[in-house]
Amino acid sequence: MRLWLRGLGLQVLRSFQKFCGVHTQVPPLPVPQKILDSWEAISLGRQPVPEYFNFAHDVLDMWTQLEKTGQRPSCPAFWWVDGKGAEVKWSFEELGKQSRKAANVLGDACSLQPGDRMMLVLPRLPEWWLVSVACMRTGVVMIPGVSQLTEKDLKYRLQVSRAKSIITSDSLAPHVDAISSECPTLQTKLLVSDTSRPGWLNFRELLQEASTKHSCVRTKSQDALAIYFTSGTTGAPKMVEHSHCSYGLGFVASGSRWMGLTGSDIFWNTTDTGWVKAAWSLFPTWGIGSCLFVHEMPRVDTKLILNTLSRFPITNLCCVPTIFRLLVQEDLTKYQFQSLRHCLTGGEALNPDVRDKWKSQTGLELHEGYGQSETVTICANARGTKIKSGSMGRASPPYDVQIVDDEGNVLPPGEEGNIGVRIRPTRPFCFFNCYLDNPEKTAASEQGDFYITGDRGRMDADGYFWFLGRNDDVINSSSYRIGPVEVESALAEHPAVLECAVVSSPDPIRGEVVKAFIVLTPAYSSHDPEALTRELQEHVKKVTAPYKYPRKVAFVSELPKTVSGKIQRSKLRNQEWGR
Numbered sequence: 001m002r003l004w005l006r007g008l009g010l011q012v013l014r015s016f017q018k019f020c021g022v023h024t025q026v027p028p029l030p031v032p033q034k035i036l037d038s039w040e041a042i043s044l045g046r047q048p049v050p051e052y053f054n055f056a057h058d059v060l061d062m063w064t065q066l067e068k069t070g071q072r073p074s075c076p077a078f079w080w081v082d083g084k085g086a087e088v089k090w091s092f093e094e095l096g097k098q099s100r101k102a103a104n105v106l107g108d109a110c111s112l113q114p115g116d117r118m119m120l121v122l123p124r125l126p127e128w129w130l131v132s133v134a135c136m137r138t139g140v141v142m143i144p145g146v147s148q149l150t151e152k153d154l155k156y157r158l159q160v161s162r163a164k165s166i167i168t169s170d171s172l173a174p175h176v177d178a179i180s181s182e183c184p185t186l187q188t189k190l191l192v193s194d195t196s197r198p199g200w201l202n203f204r205e206l207l208q209e210a211s212t213k214h215s216c217v218r219t220k221s222q223d224a225l226a227i228y229f230t231s232g233t234t235g236a237p238k239m240v241e242h243s244h245c246s247y248g249l250g251f252v253a254s255g256s257r258w259m260g261l262t263g264s265d266i267f268w269n270t271t272d273t274g275w276v277k278a279a280w281s282l283f284p285t286w287g288i289g290s291c292l293f294v295h296e297m298p299r300v301d302t303k304l305i306l307n308t309l310s311r312f313p314i315t316n317l318c319c320v321p322t323i324f325r326l327l328v329q330e331d332l333t334k335y336q337f338q339s340l341r342h343c344l345t346g347g348e349a350l351n352p353d354v355r356d357k358w359k360s361q362t363g364l365e366l367h368e369g370y371g372q373s374e375t376v377t378i379c380a381n382a383r384g385t386k387i388k389s390g391s392m393g394r395a396s397p398p399y400d401v402q403i404v405d406d407e408g409n410v411l412p413p414g415e416e417g418n419i420g421v422r423i424r425p426t427r428p429f430c431f432f433n434c435y436l437d438n439p440e441k442t443a444a445s446e447q448g449d450f451y452i453t454g455d456r457g458r459m460d461a462d463g464y465f466w467f468l469g470r471n472d473d474v475i476n477s478s479s480y481r482i483g484p485v486e487v488e489s490a491l492a493e494h495p496a497v498l499e500c501a502v503v504s505s506p507d508p509i510r511g512e513v514v515k516a517f518i519v520l521t522p523a524y525s526s527h528d529p530e531a532l533t534r535e536l537q538e539h540v541k542k543v544t545a546p547y548k549y550p551r552k553v554a555f556v557s558e559l560p561k562t563v564s565g566k567i568q569r570s571k572l573r574n575q576e577w578g579r
């Protein structure tokens, strides 16, 4: 018997028995809150992690069953628009049917077996979500990637992951063809397109013909679900392996507490499908039974985002800080977001100025969260809690988050150190399995009882965490340690600054000094650079401790960013130090 079902209670077990054809007297089915209860019981150690767990079978199909028995209104689970009139709306039942067909395509046409790996590189097309669920149903390990991957990136990922299959769209197919002969494990190539291509199976055609009958593979909780390549903000991307339980179960509480979702909400996360944030949306949203909204958006378009929020009944929104930085440059009073009530951000530091501007123009708080590809939400400004501007919020249960020194000793509130997550004596169930094929790297990420995130920060007496920067980004100038985020946040308050990145730069006397790379707002682009440099330096000295002011300033037209939109300070730093 599946322990997870036991955890959810006899009621659900009976409903599943009925669903599977075992007829017993069925008591009323549970409300979504029961999933949260099970999560809570596991987190508190009152209930073990189930031996077997599969999100498609144990969660998605449960929503379908509730819809079928009329115990849950048939709300959309997935709502996709392309902005040109095309629309896809699936209930959980329809999602179940389509994803079973997709599972048959993976199992039959592609001959994929449980444990085989498949690269999934698609723009925001409905097929991305279908194939993700199909991977869960077949036990195939998905490896999402972003559509901007180059031939070199694709080759690296296919080779090191030993993927047996890839599914992609027209734009990337020629690049895959150019390198596939160098990827010996690659056996099948699936194309999501209305046209055919030699050497490729056409996914849409196969899907149409596929059977809707499929029995979900029985996956163990710790079995691999997904492999994510990290953003590569600090070096070569690493392979992070997640399990069925770490994501499938791990995100339930984030969905409710941080993301503020309920079963009737419509959640839009503007993230690219290839970034870990797409999983941070799929699992919490469908875990709670909410609707996932997707706009096929080839590139960040602030007007499109604002119009979409005005036109559609989106209740919850998540964008990276970079996007909010751009949104607050627009005149938000021209738009009316009728349904929007909860906004989220994360993935990089949110400058307090952006949060203040968003709040003053929309009346809505920005709830910042913090986490990594390796984790679920580590810290968050949860719904209904006090927000301290500039802080990432408090530790997100079940994580015990502490500031620790380099030996893994816990430091007192107020002291700067490594942000660590306690993994001993119990490794949290919502945590990555390992860095794949890299036991040295996995071991190096641990110190004492803690997993070391590689980020520096401090915790205040109320348990709020303040991000200082990645370990490598912290600047050591004349023995002062300066976190780039504080300087960037100070600069961001000046109307001349659209975006900025602060890094260390060599200096013959101080060793290193603070250098700011600044993208100017249009209103300031023709100002005298020398006068503006002095003005910005004085501004920083006024709003933060004067020793942090940027002694060097460069005005640039853009900042280097990862494909997920994060500023790559390491590139600027290497440039400064001639590396």
Ligand SMILES: Nc1ncnc2c1ncn2[C@@H]1O[C@H](COP(=O)(O)OP(=O)(O)OP(=O)(O)O)[C@@H](O)[C@H]1O
Binding pocket: 230, 231, 232, 233, 234, 235, 236, 237, 238, 276, 345, 346, 347, 348, 349, 350, 368, 369, 370, 371, 372, 373, 374, 392, 453, 454, 455, 467, 469, 470, 566
């Ligand atoms: N709210 C936040 N504030 C500041 N930084 C954040 C926040 N959320 C996430 N981050 C940053 O993003 C990192 C996690 O990003 P991700 O897992 O995509 O990998 P990466 O660190 O960018 O890539 P790589 O490990 O390859 O360098 C965190 O360690 C932290 O540095």
